[in-house]
Amino acid sequence: MAIPDNGTVDVPVDVTADGTILKAVAGVRLDHGFDDDLSLSLISPAGTEVALSSGNGGDGDDYGGGPYGGGPNDCSGTPASFDDLAATAVTDGAAPFAGSFRPEEPLGAFAGENQLGGWLLRVADGGEDNTGTVGCVQLRIRSA
Numbered sequence: 639m640a641i642p643d644n645g646t647v648d649v650p651v652d653v654t655a656d657g658t659i660l661k662a663v664a665g666v667r668l669d670h671g672f673d674d675d676l677s678l679s680l681i682s683p684a685g686t687e688v689a690l691s692s693g694n695g696g697d698g699d700d701y702g703g704g705p706y707g708g709g710p711n712d713c714s715g716t717p718a719s720f721d722d723l724a725a726t727a728v729t730d731g732a733a734p735f736a737g738s739f740r741p742e743e744p745l746g747a748f749a750g751e752n753q754l755g756g757w758l759l760r761v762a763d764g765g766e767d768n769t770g771t772v773g774c775v776q777l778r779i780r781s782a
Contacts, residue, residue, distance in 0.1 A: 641670060641763050641770040649775050651757040653683075657781030659753050662745045664690060664777055665717035666759065667702035667710075670770030673733045676701075677762040680720075680777075682748050683755030690720045690741040691728045693764075698733020702774075709736075711773030722746055753779045 639649050664680050673695025681687045691701075701718035703709035709716060718735035720728070728739040759775045 639772045641668070641676075641761050641772060643769045644763055644766050646760060646762040647772065649759040649761070649772050651759065651775050651777050653753050653755060653757060653777065653779065655781070656752065656754045657779075659748045659751050659779055659781055661722075661780040662748045662777065664720045664741075664745065664759070665702075665775070666690070666720070666772070667712065667715045667717045667774040668761065668770055668772045669700050669711045670763070671699055671768040672697050672765055673699065673701065673735070675763050675765030675768060676770075677764065679760045680745070681758040681760060682751055683753075683757060684751045686747055686751060687760075688741060688745055688747050689743045691718075691735075691739075692742060694728055694731065695733035695735065700734035702736050703734045711771060713774040713776065715773065717774065717776060720745065753781050
């Protein structure tokens with residue numbers, strides 16, 4: 639899905655199982671020439687929005703991929719994984735953010751909500767002269 643220049647895209651993720659959220663982890667693989675132009679957030683079916691990353695990565699490229707960027711921009715590539723228990727905060731990470739990072743806001747905000755329904759990964763590009771592409775969004779939820 640294309641990330642428009644100086645615009646926003648919502649990528650839908652449908653969860654078809656019913657259950658109360660105990661823990662959520664989000665994985666993203668996207669290509670973009672200036673990561674600090676981007677803000678990523680995850681929105682639950684109940685409307686709760688959690689900021690994953692905003693303005694991080696400097697002029698580095700991509701979320702996910704190989705250790706030096708690149709790699710396939712799909713679910714076979716190494717994602718940027720957002721997990722409240724990750725050792726490194728995304729604000730302390732570096733592009734291409736391949737691996738596991740603590741999001742800017744805790745995904746624990748979803749705890750207690752029902753997981754069933756349409757989730758959104760929102761990607762906002764706040765800069766000009768660069769576009770990108772979301773290749774994969776993964777959502778892992780532990781529920782009761």
